[in-house]
Amino acid sequence: xxxxxxxxxxxxxxxxxxxxxxxxxxxxxxxxxxxxxxxxxxxxxxxxxxxxxxxxxxxxxxxxxxxxxx
Numbered sequence: 001x002x003x004x005x006x007x008x009x010x011x012x013x014x015x016x017x018x019x020x021x022x023x024x025x026x027x028x029x030x031x032x033x034x035x036x037x038x039x040x041x042x043x044x045x046x047x048x049x050x051x052x053x054x055x056x057x058x059x060x061x062x063x064x065x066x067x068x069x070x
Contacts (some may be wrong), residue, residue, distance in 0.1 A: 013067040022066050030059050 015023060037051045 008068060015067065019066050019070050022070070023063060026059075026062055026066070030055065 033055055034052070037048060037055065040048060042048070
């Protein structure tokens with residue numbers, strides 16, 4: 001990995017107006033999915049917990065992509 005890639009990955013990426021809007025759109029959808037997961041009957045199970053974990057992973061990577069690449 002060269003220095004420019006290190007800098008890109010590990011630097012703060014201030015949002016522009018367009019990326020801020022995209023982050024906000026994604027956050028609303030992420031909350032919708034979290035609500036759907038929470039609304040599934042059957043109590044708090046391992047599977048439900050893992051679904052939340054995977055949603056959190058998706059949230060991280062989507063927002064990292066927007067911040068780093070757009």
